[in-house]
Each structure stands twice: as C-alpha cells, then as structure tokens.
Amino acid sequence: MPELPEVETIVRSLRPLLVGSVLEEAVFHRPDIRWPIPVPEFKKALEGQPIQTVERRSKYMLWNNKSSVGIFHLGMTGRFTISDTAAPTLPHTHASFNFTGPAAPFWIHYVDPRRFGIIDWDKRNHLLEHKLFRDLGPEPLANKTLGQHLFQLSRGRILDIKSFIMDAKTVVGVGNIYASESLFLAKIRPTKAAGKVTEAQFEALAVSIQSVLEKSIRAGGTTFRDFRHTSGETGYFAQQLAVYDREGEPCLVCQKTILCIRQKGRATYYCAICQKA
C-alpha cells in the first residue's frame, strides 16, 4: 500500500499524461469505497475540463482544473492502472476516468480491493478547509524547520515517539515502514515518550525522515504486497530496508537480532543495541 514515496512516484508518473488532458467522463462502478463518493458533484466539477496541475498533499493525489480539485487516496491497497479501453482490467475497479488530449484517448482505472481509499472533490480555494486537509501537519520533504517543529509540538506528550511521528497532525507522510526506518537511522528507541526526546534527537530524526523518504522516492517506492506502479512494475526500495520486516535477522550495523513489538496495533521493528536512547 502506498506510503508517501509511492504516492509521489504515482503522481510523477501520471502528471505528464494528465496535465492538459480533458477528463471527458468519470464512471463509478460502485458509489462507496471507504465513504460514499459524491458522484454527481464530482462529475459536475471535473468532467469536460482540462487538468491544469497534478499534485500530492500528504498521501492524497490531487487533480486540479480551473476551479475544482479531484481528491484521491489509495488507502492500503489502492492503485491506478492505465488502459486504452473503458473496460476494467482488474477486479475491484471502482472508478474509471476517460481522458482525451494531445495523445490518444486513454482511461485511468482506480482499483482498491480493500476499499480503504477515498475519492472526493472540492472547490480549489476551499481545499485547505476540507475536513481531510484542515488538520494536516507539514510536509516532511524540503522542510528546513521540521526538527524544531517536532520538538516544540512534542513537549509534554507522553505518546511514544513512533506513534507521534505517524500521526498526520504531527507531520504527514510518515507511515509504518518509514517510522521504523527513520527511528533506526536516528538511533532513537521507538517506545520513548515523544516529550522526552531531546532537541538534538529531533534534529537527527528530521534528517532521517527526509533521507529515508527521498531515498525511497529515488528507488520508486517500497513494494510489499499490494503496491505497484501504474505501469505495473514493482518498486524496489524493500531491498534497502534496514529493520522493517526483518524480525530475527541481524542488525546491519551491530549484528544483534532485530526485534518486533506492537505499538497501537502496528508492528514496530528496531535494534535494541543501536537504539538505546
């Protein structure tokens, strides 16, 4: 499932295709995924108009036309496929979007077996007040003050640092894989209370979050079970993971066994030797 690097990779691959193309028709094969899709409103706002920009905010992909924005979240198992036909090629295809433009007409299919994803829309100038966007924290990439932001926001918090950085109100885009990976890189124990993490540790953590996300984007995103690029290739960042999904295997730094614990029901991987503080 897509974390931030996967969504960024998908956005970069779809952008050249979509920008300047006209969304002729949006077809919804079922009216609800995670939540009901506002089908008539979406069609009215997006159909018949050229896409001006395609961007990512948090793990959402946004299709902007002159006045409206289409909002897409891929949940845990979502993907887009590109096709030259209207017929869905995969099971669990919940929506299909027909584009015309400079090149031949094409269809983008939205596929999400588990239906944890979201399709919505808003007026472009209202997006920041949208329920899904108004409480989001800052983007982690190209953010020079991330360390300070995390430090100040964490004072007094007893929540463990791993859950703290996974909360999108703290900072967006740090999912379960990259939370474990960045804490390992920064040598911070995942169970430590966020409020006890020092300013210097947060500076190191900010650097680690950024480097692990950027490295994954360069590699085309992590792939485990569900994520594929729109073109169908798998990403290959998984080969570079230091601790995630490596329970029982030796730490790449000290050779001690990698441990797996649960925090808020989610698996956390770490090295007890390298992550003492």
Add this chain to the structure above:
DNA sequence: ACATTGACCTGGGAGC
C-alpha cells in the same frame, strides 16, 4: 487536549 481502541474491507500466507 490527549491517549487508546475499534472500525472499515479483502486477500494472502501460515499452520493444522
């Protein structure tokens, strides 16, 4: 305000 838990779904793999 903050912390914790449950809920939403399907599919794949492990174990019997």
Add this chain to the structure above:
DNA sequence: TGCTCCCAGGTCAATG
C-alpha cells in the same frame, strides 16, 4: 487440498 486464523503499507470516529 481445504479450512481457519492472523496479518497487512491508513486513518477516522468513538470512547475514556
């Protein structure tokens, strides 16, 4: 082979 159980990359809503 077939059944059951457990797990999965997210995040919102409801509850203390």
